[in-house]
Each structure stands twice: as structure tokens, then as C-alpha cells.
Amino acid sequence: MTREQSKKCSENERSVGERMKFNTALLHQNFDGEKSTGSTIMPIYQVSAFAHETAEKLEKVFHNQAPGFAYTRISNPTVDAFEKRVAAMENGIGAVSCSSGMTAVTMALLNILHAGDEVIAGSGLFGGTIDLFSDLKAFGITTRFAESITVEEIEPLINENTKVVFTELIGNPKLDVVDLKAVSELVHAHGIPLIIDSTTATPYLIHPFAYGADVVVHSSSKYINGGGNAISGVIVDSGNFHWDSSRYDGFEPYAKYGKFAYLAKLRNAIWRNVGGCLSPMNAFLNSVGLETLGLRMERLCDNALQLAQYLDSVDGVEVNYPALEKSPYYSLVQKQFGGKGGAILTLRAGSKEKAFCLINHLQFATNATNIGDVRTLVIHPASTIYAHSNEAQKQSAGVYEDLIRISVGIEDIEDLIEDFGQAIAKMQEEC
DSSP states (O other): OOHHHHHHHHHHHHHHHHHHOOOHHHHHHTOOBTTTTTTTSSOOOOOOOOOOSSSHHHHHHTTTSSOOOOTTOOOOOHHHHHHHHHHHHEEEEEEEEESSHHHHHHHHHHTTTTTTTEEEESOOHHHHHHHHHHHHHGGEEEEEEEEESSSSHHHGGTTTTTTEEEEEBBBBBOBBBHHHHHHHHHHHHOOOEEEEEEEHHHEEEEHGGGGOSSSEEEOTTTTTSSSSOOOEEEEEEOOOOOOOTTTTTOOOGGGGGGHHHHHHHHHTTHHHHTTTOOHEEEEEEHHHHHHHHHHHHHHHHHHHHHHHHHHSSSSOOEEEOOTTTSTTTTHHHHHHHOOOOOOOEEEEEEEEEHHHHHHHHHHSSEOSSOOOOOOOOOEEEEEEETTTSSSHHHHHOOTTOOOOOOOOEEHHHHHHHHHHHHHHHHHHHHH
């Protein structure tokens, strides 16, 4: 093949990749199985260490001077394949996977934070993330919470110690939606990166990097996995933020990596040393789940909207879902997410007693502390995942004593509507 033919072939491959729609890309972008065996999906390399023929070769692998694997805590073929697929899915330059979503959030932040630094965060965060920010106080890191992550709310909080703005794109369970373009323009004007937890939005609804986000975090235990069978998290870097070593301590040795500086520092420092790596088995399960993300999200979003519309017509309960026309985020959902509001909605029953009564009468919804499963899940957040939050934190997060969070599944919507209808009727009769 001539150089010209090779160049044309490469250009054709790129154009095909650029033309791929979401579901096709999930299967074919940056992934082609394992060539050595013909396996259509990367096998599970359930092994701790990898042998090399010479000491010189292992030395080079350890010093990132040669391709290869040495120890699964540092890298593993199954995990590597999953990371590449997620990075491609998010249009990022690379990804680092973790043992859980909370590990991913922690590592994404600690990669850039030191004692004396400040974080601006949204109040409508998952309860575990709120608890994490309390833990960071012991390391001299201060978090300033904004009621909502908007230009108006966060601009007065920015000072010389502010090193990052962190928020969930769709709050869980507050269901507030961030205007990414407006917020990213503000924080970048101050030289601050924007880290987005996009777990509840997923790449099916939006690619946050296209709107100015710098780093994206997922609890991949949720929608990426989809089956509720593996705990995991993943950090994806856009490569767009310039990490000034005079402002961000510890980045100077990694400046030589250019746009890969954040990932290089993460892999070779805090992530590597803490040891919160993803297991090969869980990476495999995530890769399998990832392939149906688009199909599942289409069904989940459709079911969530129809269930929300039904519940909005029922007397005695109050529903919150960002794609409902009455939601203050409706227009932003149309603009950023193409009209899809995700797969979570909340319901207020009137009291804790009524909320428990409603949950206990549901037949198809499972009472469990997770989201993103193929089955519908419900939980009473105030008594469970926000058990360690004070009343002010609960109020700011949109958590009330009568609130039920619903993670909608792929069941037939007629069955879900009938199930919630009968449970509400029994709640109203008994409580």
C-alpha cells in the first residue's frame, strides 16, 4: 500500500467514526475485541501480575517507556479496554476507572486539591458526596455549597483559593439541571476547571465536554453497567484545561505530557497509590452493559416521562421530573438534552408514614438503594442515603421526609402506571 493510499484509508476510517450514531459507536468506536484470539469482547484477565521475558522489559513497562501490563492495581487488559470505550463514548482523551463511583469522585478531586484549597459544589448532591466533602475538612480542604450551580449563585463564592467547581449535571435526587455552557464560561474566565458528575445524565443525553466541562465522572455502577451487578466508577478527561503548575501544586513534573497532564498525574500519583482500582470482572460486566446503554436510556427516559405525567395527574401526591412542562428546568432540558429528562423522578406523598405505606404496597418497584438498574427501584432518601446529613443539608438537597426517589426501569409502562396507581390508592385508604 502506498503512503497516499494509507493516508486515504486512515481518513476514511476517521470519517466513518465521525459518522457513527450513538448505538453504533458503543459497539465499534475505539473497540474491536481481542485480535490475538478473535474474542468479540475483551476477556476477563483475572490475574494479579503479568510476567515479562526480561528484567529490562519490565523496567520499561514500569516507567511507561514500553507498552504492556505489570500489575492489575496499575493496569489490566480488561480494565484498559473498558476505559478506552468510556473515553470514546464521552469524546474524551482518556479515562481512569475506579473501584466505585465515590472513589472516582474522590480521586478526581484529590488529584488537584491540597490543604488550603476550596471547592464550590452544588447542594443537590448525592448524600455520599456531601459526606465526602465533610471528610475533606480534615485535610484542610473547604467546600462552599451553592444552593444551585448557576452563574448568579457561584460567582460571589469564587476567590483566590477556589480550585474547582464540582456538581452533578442532573441532581440526585433534587433533579436540578445545570446550564453547562453558562457555568463553564464563568469558571474558565477565573481559570478554574469544571468537574461534572454526569451519572444521571449519561452520554446518551449529553456530551458535557461539548458544553465546556473539563472532567467528567460517572458512577458506572449505575446506567453504564445497567444490570445492578458491579460497583465501579470512571473519570474521563477532556484534555482541554490548562493545569498551571504555579496554581495547581504537583503538576510541574507532568507538564511534559501536555493535554494528558491531568491523567498522567492521576495514574502515577494519588489513584495509583491509594489503590482504588477496578477489578477485571467488574470491568468486563461494565463493558457488556455499556453496549446497550443507548437502547436502555431510550426506554428509561420514555418510561420516566410517561410515569411522571401520570403521577402529575393524581391528586394527593406531588411529582418532580425535569422534562415535565411545569418544571423550571424544562427549557434547559430541551436545549441540553434534546427533551429527555433522564430516568429519575421524585414523589412527595404528604408524610413519612404515607411514603413508607406507598413503597410497601408497590409490587413491581424494588425497595433498594441504587439507580440505573433495568428494574424500577424506589427508596426513601431521608431515612437511608441521607442518614448522615443534617436537616439543612437535606433541605438544600431537595430531600424531605415525605419524598420517594424513583429510578424508573424498562418494565412495560402500563404495568408501572397501574402499580403506582394501586399503591397510591391503598396509601390514601390506610394512611
